[in-house]
Amino acid sequence: MRVKSIDYLDGMHCETTATGTLLRQIGIHLSEPMLFGLGQGLGFIIWNMKTMDFPFLGGRIKTDFLTENLSRNLNVTLTVNQTGSISKAWHEVKNLLDGGNVVGLKLDCYHLEYFSNPFHFAGHYCAIFDYDDTYAYLIDTAQQCGWVRTSLKSLALARSEKGPMSSKNLYYIIQTSGGGIVLKDTILRAVKNNAKDYINPPIKNIGYKGIHKTASEIIKWFDKSSNIEGEFNALANIMERGGTGGALFRNMYRDFLKESFDIINFQPIGEAYHEFVDIARLWTEVSQLFIKISKTQDRIFLQNAVEILELLSEKEKKTMEKLSSI
Template sequence: MAMVEDIDVRGMQHCETTALGVLLRHEGIDLSEPMLFGLGSGLSFIYWDSKAMGFPFLGGRVKPFELTRNLAAALGLELLIRETTSPRKAWRNVAAPIDAGRPVGLQLDSYHLDYFSTKVHFGGHVVAMYGYDEQNAYLVDTNPQGGAVSTSLVGLARARAEHGPMTAKHRSFTITVPSDPTPPPNRIIPAIKTCADAFLNPPIANLGHRDTDLGDLPLPIPLGVPGATGAILPIDTEVPLKGLERALQATAGRPSTPRAATRDRRPPPKHRHASP
């Protein structure tokens, strides 16, 4: 049996920020969930539909693990990522830091976790692991999923080995804070600009503002973090999408371009379904 001591098992609303919070607090940095999400330039937009999916995926954040990479880069943290196709090596990658007294982040498929309330496959789920014994692994998940939880080692192995959308080859990671980390307040404005630039210059039409061609209809825009279970942080508000796009352009330092002038240059979104 191995257990990391002095772990703050505080859960949050979203899985990736929950895991980041556990790892960073153990290193002496305590940031709120909105700050973690913001410094990681986590806000985005994606609409994805394919024949391999049972239903379209609609998201309001960057792809899994991008937030972690962004946050580590913004604060000058050492992010050590390990991936492998070998289950035995994958276990050693997790057990070694825990045996040494450090928590580990894991990306896995939530379907196989014993405690998880929603039995759907989601390969982009992230948890923090801080201990294990002969039968169970001890994790920190979101508040909606119970915070400090446990799952069988068999279930954990299946979750990490799953194949499919968003899975990541037994990915595990640790974070080390240097002796002189970048002060978080110094990275707030750059993080906002990075987020706005990515929203305005997406690599494909399914991402960012290019897939929000919904006219001027006011739609509920969540000012929070969508979680794996659909939970979001309060607060919600209604914002016209054209106004949101112009605000992001202003943040990124670019002039606003009228939608009518760009409509003919933007490829239409793919695989949209008409309402019955």
């Protein structure tokens, strides 16, 4: 099969990049912040297990939910399938590609050959748009150079990997439903729903409660870590560039609010935008403090990070409470 060209989203976050690319194939061109906001993507989780070297900090809602929310809010048809059979998984995706579809995939990025520093993360997304006898041709994030290829063998391993956040060879397509949307109403509904979910976390390690819990958990992490330099540096880079923990996703939600205000000129959205300017800046300060901790192992930087996290918990709670009542 000859490799074809594709109109793709040059994004920073994997799920919005993959889903945004699928949406472009049916004529829906939205910015990545708008995709993230309409997908009700803002969230937070701290997840720590004895088998993990350091806590996982997630700055967005649970995997898969963003695309589901986005499809519902944009009134498009999302079809998701999974199978435990590796051969069937490829056969089904191959048939969709042969039929002219671009297909979203959820997989473990560890096996993808274009990752220069591979690590296990089974909640990664990309879009496959073509293949030949040897390679699959994918769209991934800008950090991974966007238009990439990996061997069919490596793709099969990535799709079938087991572990936290993994799925059974999950793939999805998006099609038009024939209906339209009123963007103002859609924005307001997405903002309100995201805010309501955020301020009503089911457990204490989610939402603003999770940020508050992180403030105490990082002290425990620091005290028991045998590799402060490597672990704090790794999480700082992931937070700022990969989005987990807050920085990238807060930047994205800030930009979504700004774009939304420019479209609908609704004052509470504008006020929330200004509040998220400060929130995003503070998350970047946390990641910078983690780098200082990794370099110096000085507890003063740890205490500074704790204080900012406690402040962020309060600031995000107050802002999202306001948005939940619009």
